[in-house]
Amino acid sequence: MTEVIRAAVGIFATLAPLGLIPAFLAVSRGGTSGTNARSDRTLLLAVISALAVLIVAVLLTDPFLGFLDVSGENFQAGAAVIMAPLAARLLWSGRSLGLSEVTTSRPWLLPLAIPGLAGPASLGAVVAYSGRYGEADAAAAVAIALVAASALLYAGGSLQRILGERAIGVLGRLSGALIVAIAVELAVDGVRSV
């Protein structure tokens, strides 16, 4: 159970929902007013799509690592590097997606689900945790992390209203710092493991 929670925290960090709130609000409502049916549908579709992508990543971990000829322990160090651009972007701007990136015909898929939620960082984390704890634990962790992330996104409008845009930006930056911590932990664990 500890392993599932540890993996869920790591995956949640790489989903970086706080950095997605501005983009999610822009897509769902074109603004920051209260929730409505459109935003619920957008969130649901985005989360289901991301869940599907991340679960496929869990299931493909072994063949993927076999294809690369890389052990799970060594991959963890690689995953840590893959997380770096997202962490840097969050630390710099507090956002994982720019508002100019959300003007597609199916924004719940592109860019909210992919790469917003299921991006290189979260995919790397999912493969790393799947290699470390096994598929079942990693799949459970993905589900927990996505539920938590969707709850934050659902409450995004209210959060922005209560805390203000600047506070959300600060929290987004903090989530970048959290990704750095998770990346370091993954890399160190990879180095210290058999």
Add this chain to the structure above:
Amino acid sequence: MIVRGTLLSLGLWIVLLAFVRVAVIPPESCGIESEERIAEAAVAAAGWMTRNQNADGSYVYLYFKESDTVPSAYNEVRHAGVTMSLYQAAGRLADREALATADEALAWMQENLVRHNGWAALASGGRTDQPPLGASALMVISMAERRLATADTQYDDLMHEVGRYLTALQREDGGFHVAWQINVDAPDTVGTSRFYPGEALWALALLHEAFPGEGWDSHARDALHFVTTLRDDVEDVDFPPLADQWTAYGLAEMVEWRLTDQQIDYARDLAGRFGLLVRTASQREGSWYGSLLRGEDARASGVGTWTEGLASLWRVAAQDERLADIKDKIEERLHCIAGILADRQFDAEEAAEYGTPGLVEGAWFHEGETRMDDQQHAFSGITYALDALAEHKMREPEETLE
């Protein structure tokens, strides 16, 4: 605009992933897979050690294949180590030639003993006034291996005598002085050694196994406490724990005595250290850029010690539930590194191209030279790795030689 941005973003990701692939996670490769062929490498290594003994019982210490020369250097610590491996070959491979060779080498050690204050210590060359702890520890281990391989007790008194040198050097904190200065009749309190404490630890544990109830276990426990709590600090190890296979052997010997949680944690960290070294070695094997980035190959004596260490920790994991979760992973690494060793060994066909094929066949070379402990550590590592892969939990051979 959006398409351009997406393409740019995609391009940057491709560059990053390529960088990660090349610099962080190059492919891993594990050499020979067949356990049968890996076992043949161990036999060939034992053959090298058996074949290359001098008339006085010492071994060929160093050999340069290109110039076909044997320098005159020697080291009694490594002499004792090679003898230990030959007794392991006698026990594990029922190799009577190895037994005879090791007995000659043991006679050499007996001729180079220094006796003082009721103990005996192995020393040669210019070190007879300060016998190094490590040589005596490995001599005890050699005799213990002989006892396990043959059930012959003729060296029991000598084991006690040399064992007393180890306890004479043990400090209150469980660590060891590196030598006794005979001319002033006091221990050398200045010198330190990274590996002597582990060697002495294992020797003391084997003395207890051979002679239970005589108090050797208390010395071994103190030594294990020192090694697992203080040694890495005393020796200023940059990335602890020190990759010390002797400590791993000691842990494996003492696992039935019940290790503390702290010692189990140390064993886990040590397995991680060896595992990292193996993974790095396999990345060197996997691609040209892996080889470029991970530096040159370690010599076989080094790779062999990692294998010995992991194989010993496999025994700990196989017998202590607290490490059961890493047992399979250790097996994976052992198979890999034993395969790499077997792949790098010079076979008869390659040896035929050199001036003295008998000094090349079954050996491992590093920058054109082989040293006797290359064969020693590679042999012991491969032998115990194969034991682990065969789920043979006890280090003792199944049958003894008469």
